[in-house]
Amino acid sequence: MTPPAPGAGDRPAGLRSSQWYGGGDRNGYIHRAWMRRGLPGDAFTGRPHIAIANTASDLTPCNAHLTEVAASVRNGVYEAGGIPLELPVVSLGETQVRPTAMLWRNMAAMATEEMLRANPVDGVVLLGGCDKTIPSLLMAAASVGLPAVVVPGGPMLTGTFRGTPLGCGTDVWRLSEEVRAGTLSDDDFLRSESAMIRSRGHCNTMGTASTMAIVAEALGMTVPGVAGTPAPDSRLLEAAHGTGRLAVEMVAADRRPDRVVTRASFHNAIVALAAVGGSTNAVVHLLAIAGRLGVDLTLDDVDRTGSGVPLLVDLLPAGRHLMDDFHRAGGLLSVLREVRDLLDPTALTVTGEPLVSFLDDARIWDADVIHHREQPLVAEGGIAVLRGNLAPDGALVKPAAASPDLLQHRGRAIVFDSVEDFHARIDDPDLDVDASSVLVLRGCGPRGYPGMPEVANLPLPKKLLAQGVRDMVRICDGRMSGTAYGTVVLHVAPEAAAGGPLALVETGDPIVLDVPARRIDVDLPDAELLARAPSAAAAAAYAAPTRGWERLYVDHVLQADTGADLDFLVGSSGPDVSRESH
Incomplete structure (x- = not known):
């Protein structure tokens, strides 16, 4: 039996999507009718609508598997009583786009923000992996102000060539220099190409993609323990399912980014960045995210907070191992447990619980990969x-x-x-x-x-x-x-x-x-x-440039010391839905 069409007052006043779907007038009719293609009638009567902002693209090879991850998120949203709605958003493949993916980070953030603001959604799950995708999604979420949670796509498994592990990116630079030095033949260099990328997922070194997944977790924007899970690992799909359930809970609790990510969160992210030997790119992204939230974060904070933090993770490019080793050895939570005294205990996570509350059971399972505090890889590992x-x-x-x-x-x-x-x-x-x-x-x-x-x-x-x-x-x-x-x-x-x-x-x-x-x-x-x-x-x-995005970018981009965002995008404007088109 088909449920009756919803009338005025059928949706809780707190749900943002009720501004589209509530009421028995022409506007409500149009919004519901066009979305009914398979949705049950009760989809419009009290169930939160959760966008799955998906950066999957065949031209972003490190994110190509995110459609499978989105399916697990979708199942979790449904299971918790929500309505999942996949929303493809701008995807930036670091190895593919010219002249540089960073040129479009702000555009991707702006486009995602505007689509979230324009559409009838109550919360969002953010699926990213490759370098600029997680930063752009976090910037968008910070600005639009809807409950949001990240699922990182995860690193690839380690490839080997002639018995030697290959760190994607790092070994490209190393091997290409050996060719230029005359110590490696062109043929051997090219033979390693097919072994470099072993599986789905982003770079397996502590490059920007892995760093930003870790930073997202340290900021409190992922379910604790998820960052660094390899892309082919079935536990990533399990975590995606659970995150879909959590997104529905976050809407009910009105747990928005500005209530999760505070100055304390940025403090913890900087500590994590130093302890894992993360990418310098994280600094410009952290500054941009802070700017969107109105948090007064500066380069001096990065130096002051990170300078005394020991580097504990022996991972390329600053060490020897790779990301699947990091996950096997205990992952981020085991690192943070070692530097717990340096963390701000007040910082929350998307679960509503403090980050430090997830550290008690964390353990280091391989001290060659993740060092104990007393035997750091480098005594002071922060970015200077x-x-x-x-x-x-x-x-x-x-x-x-x-x-x-x-x-x-x-x-x-x-x-x-x-x-x-x-x-x-x-x-x-x-x-x-x-x-x-x-x-x-x-x-x-x-x-x-x-x-x-x-x-x-x-x-x-x-x-x-x-x-x-x-x-x-x-x-x-x-x-x-x-x-x-x-x-x-x-x-x-x-x-x-x-x-x-x-x-x-x-x-x-x-x-x-x-x-x-x-x-x-x-x-x-x-x-x-x-x-x-x-x-x-x-x-x-x-x-x-004389036209298009490049002209807008050059005219309005800020400098690196404040995050290289566009000047008119700094700050959060919230999910304005006051204007109607019908």
Whole structure:
């Protein structure tokens, strides 16, 4: 028997979707009738409607399996009495899109926010994996203000080549440098290609994808214990099912992101980032998420909170193991249990319970992968924030991925005005460069490229690779892949294209890096530096789009030290549904 059509007052006043489906007038009729395609009549009478924001795409290979994950979420939502509604959202494949996925992070966040605001949904489950998808979803959820929870897609299993484990990303950089050095043949390099990606899932190193899944959990936005579950592991589907059930509960409790993610949550995320040796990219994403929530988070908070945290996870690119080893060894909760005294106990999770309440039963099952507090991999593993006359608003370096002997260094600058200039000259046998030189690449910040590409981990000159050199100090206003390594000073702010002093540096200038003192400087009198005109060659290479998203982005993007969001997207506006179209 078909249930009667709902009338006015049939839906609880607290459900946002009742503004579409409640009432017996023409508007309610239209909204219900068009959605009835298989839904039961009681779908519109008191059951919360849960969007499943799905970033699955064949062109985002690391997220291609999320449609299967969405099916488990759907089952959990139904089981808890909700109505699941899959919502495909903008998907960004880090390895595929040009010029850089970061160019569209803000667009993906804006599009997801607007679709959630525009549609009759009461809560949302966010499915992400590849680098920019989880940040964009968290930014959207923070701005739209609906109850939201993340299911990370999980890392791939470890591939091997000739008996050796391969860390995707990290080993691409390593092997390609060996080819350039002449110590690995082109044929062997290409043979490893089919072994690099063993299964579904995102990068199996502690790259940006794994880092942001962990950061989402440390922020309280996933069910505790889920982050890091490998993509092919059946326990990921079990967790997705449970998350679907939880989403219905969150709507009933009105458990929105601004009630879960507080300043205390960001404190815990920074501690987690340092303890696992996470990607520098997490900093720019955390700053952007905080900006959406109105939380006053700064680079100084990142340095102050993370600087004393021990690095406990022995994982590429800062260590030896890979993400399925991390999960097997105990995962994030076992890491956080070791640094429990450094966490803010007041921070909540999407379950409504404090994060620290989930740590009691956590254990380290393999101390080679996750070290105990008394035997850290590195005593202080946090990302360091540098300032100086080259980076007045800050720059980052990841000491755990750098060469210890280069953390205090003085060298002669070799300056490149664009990525194209770098590629044209870096392997020139006549380039006046040696192992003590400092490679400087500018024009790669949010405005300059545009999009702040992952080019800061510059390949070393071929002639130095042949001499056995494997690391040099490199400085850039762009980013580097979370899977990359080396002594790289990046996210320099302001960028050259925004008038930063990086635009004034010339080849031959003495550069001084002092990570313990948190300094990055060109050793010249201020008057001499300021008397220079910005590089005309660099300015000629800056992006100058005339239309579309790139024009909007360049005109409104903020600098890396505040998250590189668009200026008009900072802050939460909430799920406004006051305007009707019928």
